[in-house]
Amino acid sequence: MARLLARTPPNRVFADVARSYGPVARMNLAGERVHLVSDPELVHELFLTRAREVMKGRGLQATRPLLGNGLLTSEGEFHLRQRRLVQPAFHRSRIESYAAQMVEEGRRHEGRWSDRAQVDMVEEMTALTFAVVGRTLFGTDLTGDARAFGETLEELIEGFGSLSAIGNERLVRMLPRGRALLARVEDLDVVVQRIIDEHRAGIAAGTAPEDLITWMMRARDDESTAYGSAMSDEQLRDEVMTLVLAGHETTAMALSWTWWLLSCHPAADAWLQEELGEVLADGRDPGFADLAALHRTRAVVAESIRLYPPAWIMGRRLLGDVTLGGWHMPSGSIVLASPWILHRDPASWDRATSFVPERWLDGQGRFDESAPGAPRGAWVPFGFGNRRCIGEQFAWTEATLLVAQLSSRWRPELVPGSRVDTRAAITLRPAYGLPMTLHAR
Ligand code: HEM
Numbered sequence: 001m002a003r004l005l006a007r008t009p010p011n012r013v014f015a016d017v018a019r020s021y022g023p024v025a026r027m028n029l030a031g032e033r034v035h036l037v038s039d040p041e042l043v044h045e046l047f048l049t050r051a052r053e054v055m056k057g058r059g060l061q062a063t064r065p066l067l068g069n070g071l072l073t074s075e076g077e078f079h080l081r082q083r084r085l086v087q088p089a090f091h092r093s094r095i096e097s098y099a100a101q102m103v104e105e106g107r108r109h110e111g112r113w114s115d116r117a118q119v120d121m122v123e124e125m126t127a128l129t130f131a132v133v134g135r136t137l138f139g140t141d142l143t144g145d146a147r148a149f150g151e152t153l154e155e156l157i158e159g160f161g162s163l164s165a166i167g168n169e170r171l172v173r174m175l176p177r178g179r180a181l182l183a184r185v186e187d188l189d190v191v192v193q194r195i196i197d198e199h200r201a202g203i204a205a206g207t208a209p210e211d212l213i214t215w216m217m218r219a220r221d222d223e224s225t226a227y228g229s230a231m232s233d234e235q236l237r238d239e240v241m242t243l244v245l246a247g248h249e250t251t252a253m254a255l256s257w258t259w260w261l262l263s264c265h266p267a268a269d270a271w272l273q274e275e276l277g278e279v280l281a282d283g284r285d286p287g288f289a290d291l292a293a294l295h296r297t298r299a300v301v302a303e304s305i306r307l308y309p310p311a312w313i314m315g316r317r318l319l320g321d322v323t324l325g326g327w328h329m330p331s332g333s334i335v336l337a338s339p340w341i342l343h344r345d346p347a348s349w350d351r352a353t354s355f356v357p358e359r360w361l362d363g364q365g366r367f368d369e370s371a372p373g374a375p376r377g378a379w380v381p382f383g384f385g386n387r388r389c390i391g392e393q394f395a396w397t398e399a400t401l402l403v404a405q406l407s408s409r410w411r412p413e414l415v416p417g418s419r420v421d422t423r424a425a426i427t428l429r430p431a432y433g434l435p436m437t438l439h440a441r
Contacts, residue, residue, distance in 0.1 A: 057315025070242030
């Protein structure tokens with residue numbers, strides 16, 4: 001299995017395993033007992049209904065030196081407390097104000113584009129979503145830092161991603177490669193600490209920008225908890241790193257795959273343009289208020305995320321013995337669920353592997369996540385329950401607005417002959433980038 005995984009993209013290997021061995025497939029991977037669960041009902045049962053019986057899997061453990069005890073990696077009461085403190089920064093009213101900044105960043109980014117220019121869409125979307133996260137997290141005056149931060153973070157994602165199979169933080173810290181990466185983490189820590197200090201001074205003086213960090217600093221928990229009332233600098237640092245990492249790469253991949261899918265499906269592109277022609281009739285940029293009318297745009301994004309889920313796999317470790325659908329799984333073993341498999345299962349989806357954005361509209365042409373009629377557990381791009389993506393609405397808003405904004409003025413076309421395949425690292429990436437030619441509409 002390990003040899004096969006080294007040769008073939010793991011999302012495809014796991015899909016073959018699920019096809020051959022059914023709803024619960026057992027295997028030994030890197031010295032661990034692993035169960036791949038591909039039946040949506042069983043995934044729903046374990047990851048949502050019985051979530052107290054599991055903790056996060058080993059894949060993320062190697063990223064702890066980077067992410068610390070942030071929302072992605074923390075557990076139990078500490079995680080719930082952090083979740084409560086971070087949540088206000090993602091309130092609907094906050095998303096509304098981030099929406100204006102997202103569109104401004106989109107406009108600034110497309111200012112660099114020109115008709116017939118060739119670009120790598122993965123690089124473009126990564127730079128754009130990073131700028132959005134940098135702006136909403138750090139405030140406008142820190143974009144210089146944000147750029148250096150972004151480049152270092154990219155290296156670290158690659159680096160820690162390649163060490164994720166080790167699954168042991170102490171071992172990662174001992175390896176020469178791990179130590180080299182940790183030195184880079186320290187560079188980022190200096191920047192984050194400065195940003196935190198500046199925000200603290202800004203809050204005291206009443207001049208702090210209305211960004212995510214300010215909101216996280218203002219958040220107060222019940223004084224009686226063991227962790228005091230506000231986040232410490234260390235917790236803030238961990239959440240900032242986590243939000244930067246979780247908040248840009250995933251959305252960048254969702255957007256990249258969307259451009260490629262639209263370029264391969266001209267009829268879907270024309271269908272989308274009809275909506276954009278009506279909603280943005282005067283050629284203006286979209287705004288938060290337009291989201292309620294951008295049904296087709298959102299359907300295109302949903303269909304792209306269905307076929308190419310950026311978070312393509314989720315892992316959990318069992319805290320005790322579990323019997324699931326008649327299968328016995330011993331305490332300590334790993335359970336995997338893969339949106340890549342669940343979203344492409346013909347038992348759950350009509351024309352499962354085809355790009356059909358219309359499936360997401362109801363009889364009135366309105367976007368509705370239940371319109372495709374997939375069973376529960378079959379559509380899980382943002383995870384489950386209290387471990388569900390805290391940035392889900394942020395991501396929908398960002399992806400829908402940027403697709404509407406950029407697609408109304410540009411038609412990116414894949415450079416003929418380019419190879420496109422998946423590379424399943426921490427996120428599901430285009431393996432060879434996406435060389436595309438930009439056509440002004
Ligand atoms: C298309 C874009 C995105 C996708 C597909 C996505 C997907 C996911 C998934 C599947 C999880 C759960 C992982 C698990 O249970 O193992 C998750 C968690 C998380 N995501 Fe996202 N995400 C996206 C965008 C964002 C954005 C924009 C942010 C922040 C600005 C964000 C922040 C987080 C955080 C902090 C968690 C951990 C939540 C917790 O455990 O409490 N994500 N995301």
